[in-house]
Amino acid sequence: MDRTDLIDVALDVAGGGGHERRAAAVRTVQATIAPGERPVAATAARHPGHFHKGALVPTTHRLLLLKDGEPPLPVPPEAVTEVRVDRTRLNGEVLQVVAPTGAHRFEDVVEAEPFAERLRTGASSA
Template identity: 70%
Template structure:
């Protein structure tokens, strides 16, 4: 499946009458910011809290992109992702939360959120292994790196970007 097919699938999920045109705009946007060797892995539809209408969530081997109406994509680097969860709410449907060392991201009314979250977790683990330069599972981070990650995690928690539960779960994953 090539990039055009994947984005067209995502916009078809959106139910947009001009799915092909929106998909082509999204393809141009993705190709403009794509890293060398970056290929799409999965796509679904969802809504970012800052946007009223739905957009496409496109997962690549390097990051998660939120695309909407040809606007610049909202990227989430997967190598820095520490937690991916799905919660169900009455108002916002299935909510996908991606916590990364660069910040916390929330996507609402996500189509098939749990399977998509599983794909994100798998791709994020692979991205971390790749960034560590190892083809085998990465070893525990060095103490200095671990301290930096814990400090950033505490800052996110202190800023209110993470709940107590998310903070505790992510901290436990980092510590091992």
């Protein structure tokens, strides 16, 4: 895979986060990329308990949350059994992704419903 695709996505979401934050996003992508992996879509989201958003990216291999140099949270698309969007006053749009590995919650998701639909379509076609 051309690593620049995922790196570009991570940098877009990191935005003006400063040099250190952008460098951490690049390191995270470089450490986790699989051969032939390509991003399918992307949005920004927070993991519960975290202040900064990361890039929530479904790829051809998995769903990744790329954030601040932390290890990604991988969820294979074929393992996704349910995708829900809820809205709360405190956490904005909340995306719930259910898989055999457990339920994964992402908060303050940008354009959550179109993103969820993309996940549902990908999960049902796997």
